[in-house]
Amino acid sequence: MTADLYRGSLSDGSPVAVVFGVTGLVGKELARRLVSFPGWKVYGVARRPDVIAAFSLSYAASNYHFIPCDLLDPVETERKLSAIKEDVTHVFWITWANDFPLDGPKCCEQNRAMMRNALDPILRKSTSLKHFSLQTGMKHYVSLQSPFDVTEQGMQVYDEMCPRVNTGRNFYYDMEDLLEEKLANVKAGWSVHRPGLLIGSSRRTLYNAMGCLGVYGSICKHLNLPFVFGGSRESWKESCIDSSDAGLVAEQHIWAATDEKLGLRKGEAYNAIDGTRFTWKEIWPALANKFGVELRGEAFVEDFWYSKEMDDKKEAWREIVERKNLVQTEVEDLANWGFLDILFRCPAKMLGTRSKANKLGFTEERRAEYSILYWVDQMRHERLIP
Numbered sequence: 001m002t003a004d005l006y007r008g009s010l011s012d013g014s015p016v017a018v019v020f021g022v023t024g025l026v027g028k029e030l031a032r033r034l035v036s037f038p039g040w041k042v043y044g045v046a047r048r049p050d051v052i053a054a055f056s057l058s059y060a061a062s063n064y065h066f067i068p069c070d071l072l073d074p075v076e077t078e079r080k081l082s083a084i085k086e087d088v089t090h091v092f093w094i095t096w097a098n099d100f101p102l103d104g105p106k107c108c109e110q111n112r113a114m115m116r117n118a119l120d121p122i123l124r125k126s127t128s129l130k131h132f133s134l135q136t137g138m139k140h141y142v143s144l145q146s147p148f149d150v151t152e153q154g155m156q157v158y159d160e161m162c163p164r165v166n167t168g169r170n171f172y173y174d175m176e177d178l179l180e181e182k183l184a185n186v187k188a189g190w191s192v193h194r195p196g197l198l199i200g201s202s203r204r205t206l207y208n209a210m211g212c213l214g215v216y217g218s219i220c221k222h223l224n225l226p227f228v229f230g231g232s233r234e235s236w237k238e239s240c241i242d243s244s245d246a247g248l249v250a251e252q253h254i255w256a257a258t259d260e261k262l263g264l265r266k267g268e269a270y271n272a273i274d275g276t277r278f279t280w281k282e283i284w285p286a287l288a289n290k291f292g293v294e295l296r297g298e299a300f301v302e303d304f305w306y307s308k309e310m311d312d313k314k315e316a317w318r319e320i321v322e323r324k325n326l327v328q329t330e331v332e333d334l335a336n337w338g339f340l341d342i343l344f345r346c347p348a349k350m351l352g353t354r355s356k357a358n359k360l361g362f363t364e365e366r367r368a369e370y371s372i373l374y375w376v377d378q379m380r381h382e383r384l385i386p
Contacts, residue, residue, distance in 0.1 A: 015130075016086040018043045020071070020118060021095030025200035025208065026135060029250035030092055035064045043084060045069050045118075046095070046204065072097060072110065077117040087128035090257050093118075094135045096171070098206055108171040112178050119182050130264070131257040132179060132190040135249070136172040138242065138271070138350045140194050141165070158352045160194075160269040180267060189264040191256040193249060195272040196350065197343070199371050200246025201378045203333045209343065210375045211334035214385040216306065217291030217376075219313050221386075222320050227293040229284055230304030231344025237281045237300075240346040242273035243368040246375075255362045262360065271352040275365035280344070283369050290376050307337040324386040334384060 017034050021027040022044030034042045045067045069080040097114050100106040122129065141158040142165060164173055179190050197209055205211065220227050229236055249272045256262055256270060281300070288295045310331070317331045357363075379385045 014039050014041065014086075015089045016041045016043070016084075016128075017090040017092065018045060018081075018084070018088055018122070019092045019094065020045045021093070022046050022066070023048070023202060023204040024094055025198045025202045025205050025246040026195075026249045026253070027092075027094040028202060029200065029246045030094065030253060031064065033250055033254060041065075041086060043067055043088075045071070045080075047071070048204070071095070071114045071117055074113075074117045078121050081118065081121040082125060084125070088122050088126045089128050089130045091118075091122065091129070091132045092135075092253055092257070093133065093175075094253075103169050103171055105169065108169050108174045111171045112174045115175055115178055116182075119178075123182065123186065129186060129188040131188060132183060133253045133257045134175060134179060134190065134192045135195070135253070135272075136175065136192055137194050138196045138273075138352055140170065140172050140269075141352075142348065142350060158271070158350070160271060160356050176267070183266065187264075189262070189266055189268075191253075191262070191265070192267070192269040193253055193256070193272040194269065194352070195244030195249050196242030196352065198244050198246055198249070199368075199375055201375055201382060201384065203327075203329055203384060206336060207339050208334060208336065209340070210372070210379065211384075212306070212336060212340045213287065213372075214376060214379050215317060215331060215335040216310065216340075217287065217293055218320055218385050219310070219316050220293045221291055222316055223313075225293075226296040227284070227288045227291065227299060228301045228304050228309075229280055229299050229344065230301055230306055230309070230341070231280075232346075233300065233302065235280065235344050235346050237279055239277040239279055239349065239351060241343075241350045242271075242352055243276075243278060243366070243371060244273050245366040245371040248272070248274060248364060248366050248371075251364060252357060252362055259361070270357045270362075271354050272357075273352055273354050274368055274371060275354050276367050277351070278368035283372060286369055286373060287376075290373055306340045310335070310337050320386060325383070326386065327383045329384065 019027050019031050022031050023046040031042055031044050034040050041063045043065050047070050049066055049068055067080050069077055071077050097110045099110060141162055176192060183190055199210055201210060202208060252272050284299050314331050
């Protein structure tokens with residue numbers, strides 16, 4: 001997609017975007033694309049700055065501004081967002097609060113409050129809001145508070161018309177409901193984007209698969225350890241979850257927000273997935289080759305748990321960072337071993353269709369293997385891994 005397309009769809013004024021969660025996997029990619037479009041001004045909001053994200057956007061510093069802000073603090077949020085001089089035209093919400101267990105009452109209340117804190121000052125000040133783009137995920141289709149609904153030989157392919165899960169809570173629903181309430185009488189559209197397993201580079205992301213794999217592969221190389229896949233056999237040899245390249249998801253956000261026919265629609269939901277299924281068994285050898293590590297036998301070991309096996313490897317990571325002159329990080333800045341253990345033991349297939357986006361004109365796709373290997377290179381370029 002070209003900058004002319006985005007600029008041409010907004011001929012009645014200069015677009016001003018705010019990206020909430022700008023240091024995350026998709027937030028970085030969104031800001032990087034938006035600042036390259038002629039006439040756009042972009043504000044990036046996050047609790048803490050990120051040197052890597054700032055460096056990647058430095059070439060366009062004249063139209064990019066970072067706002068450090070704790071969105072859970074309503075007073076600070078009101079003050080920081082009210083200081084934006086221009087009328088905001090586009091909002092991209094790529095953040096969430098994770099202080100409490102997922103989908104519990106406190107998690108739902110906190111995420112709703114955080115979004116309200118940001119929405120209220122923007123809506124009070126802006127008379128030109130055109131679109132609010134919300135990112136949630138494929139978890140929309142399942143409940144973490146009850147058993148997975150496994151149908152038809154253990155598999156269900158989800159489309160955007162699937163009803164909400166009626167057991168337990170889901171903080172995604174709370175955010176959608178808040179948008180419906182707040183934007184009901186505002187001449188602005190809003191969309192929801194539901195990625196699967198996000199593939200990208202960030203050190204500000206709790207569930208960062210590529211950060212986990214990058215640290216794990218680097219430690220295996222450093223200590224001459226076998227590159228083991230620890231998880232269930234189903235997750236090893238079957239497609240259990242769709243991949244979602246961070247760049248592709250960013251492109252979809254922008255497409256839905258700026259398309260003349262779609263931008264003013266309210267509550268449109270789109271699965272945001274690469275479009276090609278993959279298995280870890282297919283990709284693992286390519287990853288091993290990329291990291292220069294050894295595969296011994298099949299590489300699948302069912303009783304291998306990353307949270308246990310990597311628990312004593314923090315000093316090894318510090319040695320790697322020092323010897324390879326990497327950005328100063330601790331293991332936990334990039335890797336969440338508990339998440340990797342859960343991901344590789346996914347109890348049900350969470351697969352979606354992207355036919356809705358395709359039919360409406362967004363037809364870009366990614367091959368999962370190429371995407372994963374690309375982001376290994378990108379993490380190396382950002383000096384996050386050797």
